[in-house]
Amino acid sequence: MKPRGWALVLFHVATLAVIIVLFSHGRPVSFTGSCKEAPRLQPRPRSMLKPLSKSLPSPSQERTKSDERLWPFLAAVCAFIVGIAPMQGLEPVAQAFEDLNPEESVTVDLFQKSTPGVVFVTNEVFKLANTQKMEVEAVPTGTGSGWVFDNEGHIITNYHVIEKASFVTVKFIEGTEVVAKVIGADEYSDVAVLQVDLPAQRKAMLRPLQRGTSAGLRVGQEVYAIGNPFGLDHTLTKGIVSGVGRTIQSVGGRPIQGAIQTDASINPGNSGGPLLNSRGQVIGMNTAIFSPSGASAGIGFAIPSDTVSARVNSILKFGYVKRAGLGLYLGQDGLAQRLSGRPGGVVAGLQKNSAAGEAGVKPGDILEVIDGRRIKTVNDIYAALDEHQPGDVVKVKLLRPDKPDELGLPESDVTFREVPLEITLKEVQKQG
Secondary structure, eight states, rough: OOOOHHHHHHHHHHHHHHHHHHHOOOTTSSSSSSOOOOOOOOOGGGGGGGOTTTOOOOOHHHHHHHHHHHHHHHHHHHHHHHHHHHHTTOOHHHHHHHOOOHHHHHHHHHHHHGGGGEEEEEEEEEEEETTTTTTEEEEEEEEEEEOOOOOOOOOEOOOHHHHSSSSSEETTSSOOOEEEEEEEETTTTTEEEEOOOOOEEEEEEOOOOOOOOHHHHHHTOOEEEEEEEOOOOOOOEEEEEEEEEEEEEESSEEEEEEEEOOSSSSTTOOTOEEEEETSEEEEEEEEOOOOOOSOOOEEEEEHHHHHHHHHHHHHHHHOOOEEEEEEEEEOTTTTTHHHSSSEEEEEEEOTOOOOOHHHHTTTTTEEEEEEEOOOOOOHHHHHHTOOTTTTTEEEEEEEEEGGGGGTTTTTOOOEEEEEEEEEEEEOOOOOO
């Protein structure tokens, strides 16, 4: 038995002894006597009775002597309890039998500190409930997770969690549910920013999570996912970083670069929740799983926290995500290989006042390299541009045909030459 267990047993034995002493107070007690009933004394004739006041103690004196025998014992028991408790670190019984090893303690502590900063997000839409009375009702169409970004009430989640919502509700860990306002969202990076307006007495519910960096993540690092899978609020799962630098497709059709792959169990309802490192810092936002069944198969993906922070800061500043662009219309993947024998992106057309057009790019050109990144597909162009802001200058190498009008024609004799250019990127115009 562990020292703490022995201390607990001795504590209860000592307590029982004290109870016995207290209940026996006022009459003699013999700890060595028999349990048999004492024989009854026959009354003596009056002539045989003699005054005993001088030879026998009075009842009060007998109790005093009994107390004198018991109080040292009681004092010893109390001293034992007082002395043993600090040495053995007595704790409540429930805790004494729930000792955690160091690794478990770290996990429990991380969960307890981080959970108040994770919320339950519900997407609700208005639907016609009664066609005759033209009554509408709010119907939940999806749920997900989110996390507190700052003390201003900003909540971060996935775009696909709140997509097409009539209104969004956010539920905190202690049960408070409030309607959230959508500040902005970006379907191409699957990021949405909500805001809740809480009264002053409830501001303490806002517990922002500590944000870390996703740069430098290593395969094998421990990670933790907190969310609401299948509506089971505030569930913790643990795993490792299984891969970095993955590319996943957003709901807007644009690739999300640098995604984190993890084997931490991620299920429907985890979307929008934080992926934490062992220090409890947000290093990603859970967004997708790869599974034929729709449930966790050990392959989950999170948007890197550096990408999330950049998109959130842009939304908070401008109301939308500012993106740098070339202003091009591009041909389908594989077309450059068929036309020139080399991979790249074929320029099918130019937008009005485009950055590429002003730098000298022409229809029929093939983008081969952007800032040292070799282009093989359209997504490679998006990936290269996602690393830049409007106003940045990028170096481009393209292939230019000598007979652009004959591109793709049978038996055409078109040759290509390399053309280096520098292009000052412009902001992609917000659609809608």
